[in-house]
Amino acid sequence: MRKDRPCVLRVEDVTMQFGGVVAVNDFSMEEYEGEIVAIIGPNGAGKTTAFNVITGVYAPTNGRVSFNGSKVIENFPKGKMKKGYLGENAGKYTETLEPTPDKLTALGMARTFQNIRLWPSMSVFENVLIAKHMKRTSNLFSATFGANRAEEIRQREEADALLETVGLSDVRNELATSLPYGKQRRLEIARALATEPKLLLLDEPAAGMNPQETVELTRFIAEIRDQFHVSILLIEHHMDLVMDISDRIYVLDFGKMIAHGTPTEIQANEKVIDAYLGVADDA
Amino acid sequence: MKQEYRKKTSWGALLAVLVFLAVVLWLDQIIKPTNKMYMLLTVLQKGSVYALAAVSMNLLNGYTGLFSLGHAGFMLIGAYTYAIFTIPSSARDAVYQYFDAAVRFSFPEALSGVMGPAGTAVGVLIAVILAGLMAAFFAWLIGLPVLRLKSDYLAIATLGFAEIIRAIFQWQKLGPITNGSNLLKNFARTSKFKLELGDTKLVLSTFVPVLIATISIIIIVKLVNSTYGRAFKAIRDDEIAAEAMGINLAKHKMLSFTVSSFFAGVSGAMMAMVLSIAQASNFKSAMTYEILLMVVLGGIGSTSGSVIGSFLFVAASEWWLRGLDSGSFLGISAPGIFRNGFRLVVFSIIIMIVVLFFRKGIMGEREISDVLRSRKKKAGGTAK
Numbered sequence: 333m334r335k336d337r338p339c340v341l342r343v344e345d346v347t348m349q350f351g352g353v354v355a356v357n358d359f360s361m362e363e364y365e366g367e368i369v370a371i372i373g374p375n376g377a378g379k380t381t382a383f384n385v386i387t388g389v390y391a392p393t394n395g396r397v398s399f400n401g402s403k404v405i406e407n408f409p410k411g412k413m414k415k416g417y418l419g420e421n422a423g424k425y426t427e428t429l430e431p432t433p434d435k436l437t438a439l440g441m442a443r444t445f446q447n448i449r450l451w452p453s454m455s456v457f458e459n460v461l462i463a464k465h466m467k468r469t470s471n472l473f474s475a476t477f478g479a480n481r482a483e484e485i486r487q488r489e490e491a492d493a494l495l496e497t498v499g500l501s502d503v504r505n506e507l508a509t510s511l512p513y514g515k516q517r518r519l520e521i522a523r524a525l526a527t528e529p530k531l532l533l534l535d536e537p538a539a540g541m542n543p544q545e546t547v548e549l550t551r552f553i554a555e556i557r558d559q560f561h562v563s564i565l566l567i568e569h570h571m572d573l574v575m576d577i578s579d580r581i582y583v584l585d586f587g588k589m590i591a592h593g594t595p596t597e598i599q600a601n602e603k604v605i606d607a608y609l610g611v612a613d614d615a
Numbered sequence: 616m617k618q619e620y621r622k623k624t625s626w627g628a629l630l631a632v633l634v635f636l637a638v639v640l641w642l643d644q645i646i647k648p649t650n651k652m653y654m655l656l657t658v659l660q661k662g663s664v665y666a667l668a669a670v671s672m673n674l675l676n677g678y679t680g681l682f683s684l685g686h687a688g689f690m691l692i693g694a695y696t697y698a699i700f701t702i703p704s705s706a707r708d709a710v711y712q713y714f715d716a717a718v719r720f721s722f723p724e725a726l727s728g729v730m731g732p733a734g735t736a737v738g739v740l741i742a743v744i745l746a747g748l749m750a751a752f753f754a755w756l757i758g759l760p761v762l763r764l765k766s767d768y769l770a771i772a773t774l775g776f777a778e779i780i781r782a783i784f785q786w787q788k789l790g791p792i793t794n795g796s797n798l799l800k801n802f803a804r805t806s807k808f809k810l811e812l813g814d815t816k817l818v819l820s821t822f823v824p825v826l827i828a829t830i831s832i833i834i835i836v837k838l839v840n841s842t843y844g845r846a847f848k849a850i851r852d853d854e855i856a857a858e859a860m861g862i863n864l865a866k867h868k869m870l871s872f873t874v875s876s877f878f879a880g881v882s883g884a885m886m887a888m889v890l891s892i893a894q895a896s897n898f899k900s901a902m903t904y905e906i907l908l909m910v911v912l913g914g915i916g917s918t919s920g921s922v923i924g925s926f927l928f929v930a931a932s933e934w935w936l937r938g939l940d941s942g943s944f945l946g947i948s949a950p951g952i953f954r955n956g957f958r959l960v961v962f963s964i965i966i967m968i969v970v971l972f973f974r975k976g977i978m979g980e981r982e983i984s985d986v987l988r989s990r991k992k993k994a995g996g997t998a999k
Contacts, residue, residue, distance in 0.1 A: 387859065437861035445859075451852035453916075453980070454845075462849045465842050466861030472870055475841035476834060484842065527861055 337365040338401065340531050340563045341386070346395035347419040348381050348587075354418050355381040357587040358395075363531070368557060368564045370574045372598075373584035374607055379567045380446060382584070383535055386565075387443050388433040394419055399439055400530065405429055438466055442529035444520040446536045446567075450508040456519055457504045460491040463526035491526060497559065498522045498552075514545040518552065525560055532556070534566040538573050550576050575599065583607065628984065632829060636822070643821045654934045656821045658926070660805065661933065663828035664885045665925040669909040670832050670918055671878035676907070677916040678839055679871040680851030681762070682770045684903050688777030689876040691898035692753055693746035693883025695784060698799040698893040699792065700742045706801035710794065717791035723803050732811075739803050743827065743884045750880025751873045753780075758872045762865065774900060784895040798894035805888045824885050831878050836918055838874065847871050912969060914976030919983040924976065936961060 341363040348356040356378040363369045371379050385392045388405065393413050397405035406429040409417035451459055464487040470480035495501045498518055503511060508519060517537055524532055537553065538546045550573045557564055568574045574581065575595040583591040583598060585607040591598060598604055639659060646652050668690060675681050703724050707716050722745075723738030730737065761772045783789065785796040793799075808819040838844050846867050849857040858864050887893040905928070913924025938944035939958040947953075969976075978986075 389855075432864070433858045434861045434863045437859060443859055445856070449853050449856040449859075451849050451856065453852050454848065458845065462845045462857075462862075463860045465846045465849075468842055470842065472838070472843055472874070475843050476838040478837070478841075480842070487842070523860065 339363070339398075340365050340367075340400060341565065342398040343382075343386065344396045344398075345419070345421045345424065346382065346385055346397065347393045347417075347421070348378070348385055348390060349393045349413060349416065349418060352416060352418070354587050356385065356392075356584075358419050358421060359584070359587070359589055361582050361589070361592070363563055363565055365530075365563055366557065366561070367579045368553070368566070368577050370578040370581045371565070371567050371584060372569075372571075372574055372581060376586075377584040377607075378587040379584055380535060381587075383443070383533060383565075383567055387441060387533060388431050388436045391430040393417060394421055394425060396425055399436070399441065403427075403429060404431060404436060404439065434466070437527055437529075440528070440530035441533065442524035442527045442531075443533040444517075444524055444535055444537065446539060448513075448516050448520055450516060450520060450523070452507070452509045454508060455505050456500055456508050456511065457491060457495065459508045459519060459523050460494055460526045461487060463523045464491060466527060494522055494526055498525075498556075514541060514548065517541070517549065521552070521556065525556065525562075529562055532560075532562045532564045534564065534568075536567050536569060538568060538570040541570075546570055546573055549573070553577055625984075632833070636826060636829065639825045640817070640819075640822045643818045658930045658934055659821050660824050660889045662926040662929040663825045664882050664889055665906065665909060665929055666922045667828040667831050667878055667882040667885065668906045669913070669921040669925045670835055671875045671882065672906050673910050673913075673915065673918060673921045674835055674839065674847075674878075675871055675875040676910060677921075678844065678851060679847040679868065680854075681868060681871065682766055683773040683872070683875075684770045684900065684907070685757075685773030685777045685876075686879050686906055687898040687900060687902040688773075688780040689750040689754060689879035690883030690886060690902070691777075691780055691784060691895055692750045693880030694887040694893040694898070695793060695799065695883075695895070696746040696749040696880070697742050697884030698802045698887050700745060701739065701803040702799070702801055710799060710801055711791070712797065714790035714794060721802075735803070739888075742803070743881055746884035747877040747880040750883065751877040754873045754876030755869065758869050762868045762872060774903070777898075777900060777903065781895050781898055793895070796896070798892045799887075800892050802893075803888060804891040806891060824889055827881065827885055831881055832918065832922065835874075835878060839918065843867070843870065908966065912966075912976055914978035914980060916980040917976070917978040917982055920976055920978030920981075923978065927977075931965075932958070932962060 339362050343359060343361045346356055346359045347354065359378075359382055361369070371382060373379050381390065384390045385405070386397055392405065392407050394407060394409050394417065396403060406425050406427045408425040408428070409422055451462065454462070467487070468475070468480070468483065470483055474480045492501065492504070495504055498521070500515065500519055500522060503515065508516065511519060521532070521534070521537070534553070538549055541549060553564060553566070554577050556562065578595055581592065581595060581598045582589055583601075583604050590603045590607060591601045593601070642656065642659075646656055668686060672686050675683050699718050700720065700722050702710055703721050704719065707719065710716075721738070722742045723735040726734030726738040726741070728734065757776050761769060761776070764772055784793045786793075787795045789795070805820045805823055808823045810817040810819055839847070846857070846862050849860070849862060850864065850867060854864060909924040909928045910921050911924075912928060913920030913922070936944075936958045939953050939961055940955050941953065944953055
């Protein structure tokens with residue numbers, strides 16, 4: 333753990349209930365600058381839900397998320413949830429802070445999606461260029477009448493430089509969705525990097541990849557951490573990848589965190605093994 | 616390979632536009648209303664009104680992916696705003712027969728008092744811009760609640776809005792402003808637009824609407840190609856990804872909606888000046904469908920397609936297929952079949968064929984410039 337470094341992301345007692353179903357139950361974690369942290373767990377453990385809370389897609393039922401030392405998301409049970417809340421931290425949080433995903437991206441969080449979400453009608457280059465839109469200083473009028481030309485040129489140069497770095501400049505003008513699967517993943521990560529994030533969130537980056545592609549991706553993720561000085565939070569099923577590059581791992585099962593620690597610790601943890609392989613019923 | 620970022624000014628396109636405008640101006644001089652070819656000017660006038668309406672609808676439906684059907688409502692607001700603020704004081708009492716006119720101000724009149732004849736032109740221009748702003752303001756108002764809706768729901772809500780606007784403008788209580796269900800007339804209209812320089816007299820009846828439409832469409836094209844246009848397309852392609860990449864959905868949808876409505880208002884003003892009348896009952900939802908049809912015919916997501924679609928539509932319905940209603944078509948005389956209404960039958964069949972077999976419209980998502988470029992590339996390839 334790199335506790336000497338500043339904390340990038342702190343999640344405190346996050347609970348996400350959909351009616352009576354508790355998808356994430358009092359989940360807490362922290363991530364320090366420059367770390368690669370993984371969230372793992374069996375199917376339906378609540379990993380993606382936790383991810384969606386952190387990135388602002390869902391407002392949590394209860395809990396708080398701080399980013400870079402400042403509180404960005406906070407909520408407490410209200411409305412229908414007031415009686416239906418099943419967690420243990422009612423009354424601990426009192427504020428309502430529910431930013432939309434774009435606000436969090438502006439603060440420096442960028443994500444990719446489990447099922448790739450590139451803009452299908454646009455080229456590889458445009459996909460990266462549009463992610464630069466949020467960095468604009470121009471308004472509708474200056475952009476329409478070409479008064480932002482310097483900025484436009486700079487953004488195009490940055491987008492091309494980024495494509496060069498991630499090794500996609502040879503397919504620059506091709507339609508994003510015409511790329512092979514592995515390259516689409518790479519492009520989605522490049523697009524997220526174009527927003528100049530401090531924290532990169534990858535939702536199952538190796539899903540659907542063959543072993544060769546997975547090895548390449550593992551190397552790629554480690555590379556971008558060093559090159560772009562980002563912290564990385566990832567959800568993954570490929571244990572090889574997770575054990576290879578993660579500094580720390582959090583394990584979820586049925587919405588509850590059952591273990592956390594370094595890869596070696598997790599591999600030896602009995603609760604984790606039980607969660608993945610199932611516990612033998614006492615005969 | 617180093618990329619070239621500094622976009623070359625497209626002199627070719629600019630030249631083509633200037634030549635087109637010059638030809639229109641020339642046609643305006645040589646074709647007199649008695650001429651058989653006068654239909655061409657009518658098509659150019661109405662076509663440019665519909666072209667702007669279609670392009671502005673395409674900005675919303677084609678580029679931003681917001682399926683809105685409120686266009687006729689915004690055009691109505693534009694038409695009335697323009698008409699009300701250009702009726703000269705001498706004609707006002709004759710227009711507002713049954714009411715005491717509340718708006719007693721006319722931009723062309725007031726400005727011609729200050730600036731002479733040039734003031735009339737400036738006054739008309741200000742009234743046109745005001746028409747757009749008024750439509751944009753209403754769009755902003757209803758956009759606040761309505762833009763939270765998606766796809767079909769948005770279409771129904773905007774359609775409802777357009778119908779409500781039409782009813783409100785015909786309301787007798789608003790008579791002093793809107794003249795109730797009676798029509799507005801005698802305001803500045805294209806049939807009166809002339810330029811007199813000493814002895815030479817230039818007729819501008821067709822040139823003015825074509826010019827306004829051209830400038831407006833160029834602005835929309837510039838917008839679509841800017842960083843905001845790209846953000847609109849990102850929202851159309853994948854809203855969730857766009858939001859995750861830092862594009863504020865509410866803000867950008869509102870921008871697209873108000874800009875689209877601004878130009879719908881301008882096209883409404885142009886419609887008033889071309890038809891010489893403004894009447895709320897003309898702006899039915901059928902008008903929105905017609906414009907939507909032009910967009911679909913031309914290709915959703917293609918500005919040149921919308922322009923081509925609207926001129927073809929207007930030319931076919933106003934001119935080429937006229938004979939189907941009046942006895943003889945293409946030299947075939949069959950008064951028994953070619954009777955009133957037969958034109959619409961043929962028209963519907965053509966549209967069905969297009970929708971069934973040319974689903975992407977004439978242009979698909981391409982622009983004229985793309986077509987020319989690929990043609991050039993192909994020619995270069997064979998030369999090797």
